[in-house]
Amino acid sequence: MKKGSVLLILTGGTISMGKKANNSLAPLNCDEVLASIPEIQNMNINISSIAFSPLIDSSDMALENWVTICEIIEENYDKYDGFVVLHGTDTMSFSASAVSFMLENLSKPVIFTGSQLPVGVHRSDAKENLITSIEIAAARDDKGNAIVQEVCVFFEDQLMRGNRTTKRNAEEFDAFASFNYHNLAKSGVHIRFYPEYFWASGSKKPLKVHKHLDNNIAILRIFPGINEQTVAAVLRTEGLKAVVLETYGTGNAPSAKWLYKLLCEATKAGIIILNITQCRAGSVEMGRYATSLNLKKAGVVSGYDMTVEAAVAKLMFLFGKYDDNEKIKKELNTSLRGEVTIN
Ligand code: ASP
Numbered sequence: 001m002k003k004g005s006v007l008l009i010l011t012g013g014t015i016s017m018g019k020k021a022n023n024s025l026a027p028l029n030c031d032e033v034l035a036s037i038p039e040i041q042n043m044n045i046n047i048s049s050i051a052f053s054p055l056i057d058s059s060d061m062a063l064e065n066w067v068t069i070c071e072i073i074e075e076n077y078d079k080y081d082g083f084v085v086l087h088g089t090d091t092m093s094f095s096a097s098a099v100s101f102m103l104e105n106l107s108k109p110v111i112f113t114g115s116q117l118p119v120g121v122h123r124s125d126a127k128e129n130l131i132t133s134i135e136i137a138a139a140r141d142d143k144g145n146a147i148v149q150e151v152c153v154f155f156e157d158q159l160m161r162g163n164r165t166t167k168r169n170a171e172e173f174d175a176f177a178s179f180n181y182h183n184l185a186k187s188g189v190h191i192r193f194y195p196e197y198f199w200a201s202g203s204k205k206p207l208k209v210h211k212h213l214d215n216n217i218a219i220l221r222i223f224p225g226i227n228e229q230t231v232a233a234v235l236r237t238e239g240l241k242a243v244v245l246e247t248y249g250t251g252n253a254p255s256a257k258w259l260y261k262l263l264c265e266a267t268k269a270g271i272i273i274l275n276i277t278q279c280r281a282g283s284v285e286m287g288r289y290a291t292s293l294n295l296k297k298a299g300v301v302s303g304y305d306m307t308v309e310a311a312v313a314k315l316m317f318l319f320g321k322y323d324d325n326e327k328i329k330k331e332l333n334t335s336l337r338g339e340v341t342i343n
Pocket residue numbers: 012013014015056057058059087088089090091114115116
């Protein structure tokens with residue numbers, strides 16, 4: 001079989017940092033990152049790279065950076081078997097979620113990875129994360145088709161659907177988890193894929209890249225004692241189109257009349273309110289408890305088992321694409337890229 005080819009897209013983050021001559025940590029260029037992991041040269045895979053200039057800490061990731069990542073993939077789509085995006089860990093789950101929606105009909109792997117320790121330091125997790133991500137991005141079956149055909153996060157030894165991930169640990173190497181969906185592969189002595197969990201869009205259509213996103217959305221996290229002014233200030237934000245309402249348990253919120261009234265006022269004004277649980281695992285089930293019935297009556301939409309990261313990205317994507325709220329609500333309750341389990 002012909003040698004595989006992978007394009008590395010270096011955006012920044014800890015994985016792209018290394019020790020400079022004076023021993024201080026600073027961003028490295030692509031060549032310096034690759035030179036820090038000499039094993040990559042022996043992989044029998046053609047590797048090219050493109051870097052953001054300047055490299056950014058992922059706390060600075062913005063909508064235009066997601067568009068840039070997608071444009072690089074679009075321009076190079078036919079030239080490579082797969083893509084590895086080197087990204088800071090802090091917002092990697094948001095970026096992987098957004099890119100999953102922006103790339104429609106994807107039939108090649110796009111693997112986001114990063115590291116908790118800079119590539120150039122002793123004990124760094126960068127080497128294992130990057131080498132295995134490259135291997136997965138180049139992996140093809142007997143017919144030459146990509147084994148993985150979706151946007152993923154690879155970290156520690158797990159390949160996860162990108163829009164199902166959450167950064168769960170700021171300290172340990174095992175920093176990401178997919179609480180509501182089975183992993184897509186696990187690396188040990190061998191890389192073991194779990195194809196029964198792959199997103200099978202089955203699409204033979206050409207890649208379509210959606211570049212228009214709308215960030216007129218907010219996150220409102222409920223807590224005991226939350227007051228009316230705070231909720232009103234968020235829901236009455238000028239130009240607001242949607243709110244991710246982070247609720248308790250299976251989607252419950254205080255039964256205070258003022259909250260119900262404010263939610264009704266917002267939904268009547270055309271603001272979509274999407275109910276996402278604060279729990280890391282499990283699903284919203286509106287109507288299970290009386291404390292979520294009011295939300296349902298107020299027109300709040302269930303986000304089922306979506307992560308907050310996927311919910312934010314999906315709303316930005318849908319409002320960038322449609323201006324018809326009924327269509328958007330329908331799409332919210334449809335799994336577009338395997339991001340949600342609708343019971
Ligand atoms: N602040 C860094 C970033 O997200 C952290 C990391 O890469 O791990 O860019």
